[in-house]
Amino acid sequence: DIVMTQSPDSLAVSLGERATINCKSSRSVLYSSNNKNYLAWYQQTPGQPPKLLIYWASTRDSGVPDRFSGSGSGTDFTLTISSLQAEDVAVYYCQQYYSSPRTFGQGTKVEIK
Amino acid sequence: QVQLQESGPGLVKPSETLSLTCSVSGGSISTYNWNWIRQPPGKGLEWIGYIHYSGSTNYNPSLKSRVTISVDTSKNQFSLMLTSVTAADTAVYYCARAPDYDISTGTPYYFDYWGQGTLITVSS
Numbered sequence: 130d131i132v133m134t135q136s137p138d139s140l141a142v143s144l145g146e147r148a149t150i151n152c153k154s155s156r157s158v159l160y161s162s163n164n165k166n167y168l169a170w171y172q173q174t175p176g177q178p179p180k181l182l183i184y185w186a187s188t189r190d191s192g193v194p195d196r197f198s199g200s201g202s203g204t205d206f207t208l209t210i211s212s213l214q215a216e217d218v219a220v221y222y223c224q225q226y227y228s229s230p231r232t233f234g235q236g237t238k239v240e241i242k
Numbered sequence: 243q244v245q246l247q248e249s250g251p252g253l254v255k256p257s258e259t260l261s262l263t264c265s266v267s268g269g270s271i272s273t274y275n276w277n278w279i280r281q282p283p284g285k286g287l288e289w290i291g292y293i294h295y296s297g298s299t300n301y302n303p304s305l306k307s308r309v310t311i312s313v314d315t316s317k318n319q320f321s322l323m324l325t326s327v328t329a330a331d332t333a334v335y336y337c338a339r340a341p342d343y344d345i346s347t348g349t350p351y352y353f354d355y356w357g358q359g360t361l362i363t364v365s366s
Contacts, residue, residue, distance in 0.1 A: 167351070178336055230303060233289070234286070
């Protein structure tokens with residue numbers, strides 16, 4: 130199985146400041162034949178199901194604010210919230226879909242400082 | 243707008259079989275690909291398995307011996323059965339849609355619509 134490791138486990142950021150979450154995969158999730166990274170990001174607020182934010186490592190899902198961006202390639206990826214809003218308090222997960230079984234990171238909790 | 247809703251018993255006794263159903267509304271189940279994912283209380287997410295509307299399936303090897311996912315296109319529903327449950331199977335169970343999948347392996351890509359989830363507790 131591909132192991133997804135996120136860092137940090139939690140972070141506290143002031144409103145309007147940047148939040149950066151890292152995700153590292155135990156093997157590359159870049160498929161050389163199409164040059165696509167098979168990685169997604171989700172946001173989970175308390176008591177809610179996860180919500181898809183980003184897929185193919187950097188493509189925002191429909192309706193996701195542009196303050197959310199994804200970057201990286203191969204084994205190292207980043208989710209950036211450019212200007213943290215109160216509604217962004219949540220746990221964020223990365224997920225690889227390069228190989229089976231699909232696996233998720235352990236989650237990163239984002240709070241307001 | 244596609245909506246998914248899980249339904250199930252809430253409490254299951256150890257060694258028994260957990261059965262859940264996911265009802266899909268706002269779109270046909272005979273398109274896209276359908277999944278079960280679970281989350282133990284306070285923990286992360288685990289993909290359980292997937293069913294294509296044609297009936298082909300793919301399961302997480304860690305659960306494969308105990309899992310069956312089936313689809314009923316006439317009711318726009320798909321279901322999960324997990325046998326011989328233990329306390330370790332206590333979790334919120336989500337159904338989710340995958341808009342695309344790997345044709346060669348029969349496994350889903352990412353998950354774009356999720357149900358609200360249902361907590362299943364395994365206890366005597």
